[in-house]
Amino acid sequence: MESNKKEIELLIHGMDCAEEVTLLKRELIPLLGDEDRLGFDLLNGKLSVDTSSLDVSRTDVLAAIERAGLKSEPWQDDGATSNDLSFWQKHQRSILTAVSGLFGLSGLALQLWTGESESVPIASIVLYSIGIVAGLLMVLPKAWRSLVSLRPDMNLLMSVAVIGAVLIGEWFEGATVAFLFSFSLLLESWSVGRARRAIASLMDLSPPTAHLRGEAGDVNDVAPADVPVGSTVVVRPGEKIPLDGRVLSGISGVNQAPITGESVPVEKEADDEVFAGTINGDGLLEIETTKAADDTTLARIIKMVGDAGSKRAPSEKWVEKFAAIYTPVVMIVAFLMLVIPPLVFGGEWSVWLYRSLVLLVIACPCALVISTPVSVVAALAAAARNGVLIKGGVFIEVPAHLKAIAMDKTGTLTRGEPTVVDVVPMNGHDEAELLLRAGALELNSNHPLARAIVEEAKRRELQLVPAGEFETIQGKGAAGIINGKPFWLGSHRYLEQRRQETPEVHEQLESMTEAGRTVVVVGNDEHVCGFITLADAIREETRDAIRQLHEAGVEQLVMLTGDNEGTAKAIAKEAGIDEVHAELLPEDKVVAVERLVKQYEHVAMIGDGVNDAPALARASLGLAMGAAGSDAAIETADIALMSDDLSKLPWLIHHSRRTLSIIRQNIAFSLAVKALFVVLTFAGFASLWAAIAADMGASLLVIGNGLRLLKS
Structure with missing residues (x-):
C-alpha cells in the first residue's frame, strides 16, 4: 500500500511563501513528531514527508494538508502538474489584487463626484465592498483558521483592521488596507514564481542530444540521460558538452564560464576534466563520461538552487509576531471594559458599551498595517528608478543589516571579457x-x-x-x-x-x-617578436564601490571565483578586497557562503553567472548583475542591479537603512497614538468621532511619511 512508502512527495498549490510553510508545519509536526521529517522546496511548490518508522499513512498526511487549507496532488518529476493548472488557478492572486484596487478607486471617485461628505453613497459602498472582498478573498479563510486555532497571525490582524474600518463607516480605508495587503502578497508570490522559472533556464544549458560512439565505432545521437557512465561521446566544434567527463583525445579551448565563471576559455587535452553545459571551442573532442546526467555538476547546480531556496525561507515579520499578542489583548481589554464596570462598579451599560466601541475603533491597527506596505512600495519604486530591481518587500530591509558580502569576480568586479593590458615588443x-x-x-x-x-x-x-x-x-x-x-x-x-x-x-x-x-x-x-598580455579588466567603478562599502560598515568583502589564483589575487589587490578564494566550483562557492553566514549571519552574495546561482540562493541576500548577467542568476537573486553598476550596492545599503528607519518611525507613531487614545478612552475623554479622526489622521501621516522614500 502507498501508506508504507518511506517518503511522500506532493505538489502543494499556492505554496508561495513562508506563510503556507507555517500553516503546513502547524498541522504536520504534531502528526509526525519531528520537523526534520518535512522538506519544503518553495521554488517548485514541493513538499516531502518522511514517514519511515511511523504509523502514518498518506491519507493522514493529505488530511492534515486539507486542514491547513491547502490543496495537493502527487509530485511528478517531469513537472507536468504545473501545466495542468487552470487560468484562474495560475492568475487568481493577480486578478483579485487588480479587482481590489480598481473597485476601491472607483468607490472613492464616485464618492467624491457625488459630493457626499458625512455619509458614503450606497453605490460607493457596493464598489468598496467588492474591492474589500476581492482583497480579502484569499486571506479570510486563513484568518478564520487562525482564530479557531487561537493562533492570531497577520491574516487575522488584517481582517480585523478591514472589518473594523467598515464597522465605523471608513469604507475607503478598509478597501485601501485590503488592496495593499493583497498587493504585498502578490509581490512575494511573483518573486518565487520568477525563481521557479530560473530552474527551467538552467536546464536549457544542457544539450538535448549526445553523440554516443558505439563499440563498432559508429556514432549515434541519444539523449544524455541514456548515456551510461564510462561511455565515449564525441563533441564537435562549437557544441555544448552533454555530460561531465574526461578527455580521451583531441585538443580544444573550452568556454567554462557557465560552470566556473572563468573569463577565458581553458585549453583541454587528454586526461583533462570537462563539465556538462560548457562550450567546446574549435577542436574535436572525444570524452569518456564520468557521471550520469542526473549527477553532473550542472544537475547539482539545479538541485542546489532549489535546496538553498527552501533553506532560506523568509523570517516572520515583526508585525506578524506583534499581531499574535496585540489582536487578542485588544479584544480581551475591550470585552473587559464592556462588562466589568457595569457588573462590578454599577456603571451604565450604554456608557461602557460606547467606550469599548471607541477602544476597538482606536485599536483597529489600520495605520500600523498600512504604514509598512506603503513604505515598502515607495522604497521599491525609488530603487527601480535607480536601476535596482528588488523582488518584493521582504528583501528591502535585509541590506541594512549586512556585515559581509561575497562577490564573484568575472562580470561583477570585472567587465567579464579579456582586454589587452600590455604590448611588450622584443x-x-x-x-x-x-x-x-x-x-x-x-x-x-x-x-x-x-x-x-x-x-x-x-x-x-x-x-x-x-x-x-x-x-x-x-x-x-x-x-x-x-x-x-x-x-x-x-x-x-x-x-x-x-x-x-x-x-x-x-x-x-x-x-x-x-x-x-x-x-x-x-x-x-x-626569434620571439614580443608578448601581448591580456586580462579581464576591472570595472571603472569597482574601487570606489568597495571603499564605500567599507565606509558603510560592511566588515568583510570576499571574492569567490572559479578563475586561477594569480588572476584572482591581482584583481582583489587592485579592487581592495579583504579575502580571496580562487579556483572554486559552484558547490565550493556555496560552502564558502555558508561559512560566512555562520560567522556574520547577515551575508550577501553578488554575481552574474549560472555558476553563482546556488550561492546567490544560499546567502541571506542574493544580488545579480542584471544587464549582462545570466537569466539564472537574475531569476534566482533577490535583487538585480539592472545597470551593472556596482556603485548601486552602497546606495542600496543606505536606501535600505532609510526605509527601515521610516518603517520604525511609522510603527512607533501608530502605537503612540493608540496608547494615547486608550488612556483617554479609559478616562472618558475620547469620543467615537475623535477615535475615527485620530485613526484616519494617523493613517494619512504614516502614508505621507512612507512616500518620502520616493525622493531617494
Whole structure:
C-alpha cells in the first residue's frame, strides 16, 4: 500500500511563501513528531514527508494538508502538474489584487463626484465592498483558521483592521488596507514564481542530444540521460558538452564560464576534466563520461538552487509576531471594559458599551498595517528608478543589516571579457608592428583573446590585413604568412614546444602569469617578436564601490571565483578586497557562503553567472548583475542591479537603512497614538468621532511619511 512508502512527495498549490510553510508545519509536526521529517522546496511548490518508522499513512498526511487549507496532488518529476493548472488557478492572486484596487478607486471617485461628505453613497459602498472582498478573498479563510486555532497571525490582524474600518463607516480605508495587503502578497508570490522559472533556464544549458560512439565505432545521437557512465561521446566544434567527463583525445579551448565563471576559455587535452553545459571551442573532442546526467555538476547546480531556496525561507515579520499578542489583548481589554464596570462598579451599560466601541475603533491597527506596505512600495519604486530591481518587500530591509558580502569576480568586479593590458615588443620590433602581426593572424578568429587583440589594433587605428596560408594549431595557436615571411602566435606551452624559449623570455612569461595575465607570444622562425598580455579588466567603478562599502560598515568583502589564483589575487589587490578564494566550483562557492553566514549571519552574495546561482540562493541576500548577467542568476537573486553598476550596492545599503528607519518611525507613531487614545478612552475623554479622526489622521501621516522614500 502507498501508506508504507518511506517518503511522500506532493505538489502543494499556492505554496508561495513562508506563510503556507507555517500553516503546513502547524498541522504536520504534531502528526509526525519531528520537523526534520518535512522538506519544503518553495521554488517548485514541493513538499516531502518522511514517514519511515511511523504509523502514518498518506491519507493522514493529505488530511492534515486539507486542514491547513491547502490543496495537493502527487509530485511528478517531469513537472507536468504545473501545466495542468487552470487560468484562474495560475492568475487568481493577480486578478483579485487588480479587482481590489480598481473597485476601491472607483468607490472613492464616485464618492467624491457625488459630493457626499458625512455619509458614503450606497453605490460607493457596493464598489468598496467588492474591492474589500476581492482583497480579502484569499486571506479570510486563513484568518478564520487562525482564530479557531487561537493562533492570531497577520491574516487575522488584517481582517480585523478591514472589518473594523467598515464597522465605523471608513469604507475607503478598509478597501485601501485590503488592496495593499493583497498587493504585498502578490509581490512575494511573483518573486518565487520568477525563481521557479530560473530552474527551467538552467536546464536549457544542457544539450538535448549526445553523440554516443558505439563499440563498432559508429556514432549515434541519444539523449544524455541514456548515456551510461564510462561511455565515449564525441563533441564537435562549437557544441555544448552533454555530460561531465574526461578527455580521451583531441585538443580544444573550452568556454567554462557557465560552470566556473572563468573569463577565458581553458585549453583541454587528454586526461583533462570537462563539465556538462560548457562550450567546446574549435577542436574535436572525444570524452569518456564520468557521471550520469542526473549527477553532473550542472544537475547539482539545479538541485542546489532549489535546496538553498527552501533553506532560506523568509523570517516572520515583526508585525506578524506583534499581531499574535496585540489582536487578542485588544479584544480581551475591550470585552473587559464592556462588562466589568457595569457588573462590578454599577456603571451604565450604554456608557461602557460606547467606550469599548471607541477602544476597538482606536485599536483597529489600520495605520500600523498600512504604514509598512506603503513604505515598502515607495522604497521599491525609488530603487527601480535607480536601476535596482528588488523582488518584493521582504528583501528591502535585509541590506541594512549586512556585515559581509561575497562577490564573484568575472562580470561583477570585472567587465567579464579579456582586454589587452600590455604590448611588450622584443628583438627590434615595436608595439604597432607586434599588434599588426598578431591582428593579421587573429583577424578571422572568434576566440575571445583574438577578438581582444583585433579590437586593440583597431583602437590604435592600425590597418589589418589577413595573413596568407593561415592555419590553426589546435589548442596551441596559429600561423601564417605576412609580407612573405612566416609568423606564429600561441601560448607559453607552444613556445616551449617550438624550442625558441630563452631564460630571459621564460622569466618574463612567469612574471606576467603570476600577475594574473594571460600571455600571447608572437614570433617568427628566427626569434620571439614580443608578448601581448591580456586580462579581464576591472570595472571603472569597482574601487570606489568597495571603499564605500567599507565606509558603510560592511566588515568583510570576499571574492569567490572559479578563475586561477594569480588572476584572482591581482584583481582583489587592485579592487581592495579583504579575502580571496580562487579556483572554486559552484558547490565550493556555496560552502564558502555558508561559512560566512555562520560567522556574520547577515551575508550577501553578488554575481552574474549560472555558476553563482546556488550561492546567490544560499546567502541571506542574493544580488545579480542584471544587464549582462545570466537569466539564472537574475531569476534566482533577490535583487538585480539592472545597470551593472556596482556603485548601486552602497546606495542600496543606505536606501535600505532609510526605509527601515521610516518603517520604525511609522510603527512607533501608530502605537503612540493608540496608547494615547486608550488612556483617554479609559478616562472618558475620547469620543467615537475623535477615535475615527485620530485613526484616519494617523493613517494619512504614516502614508505621507512612507512616500518620502520616493525622493531617494
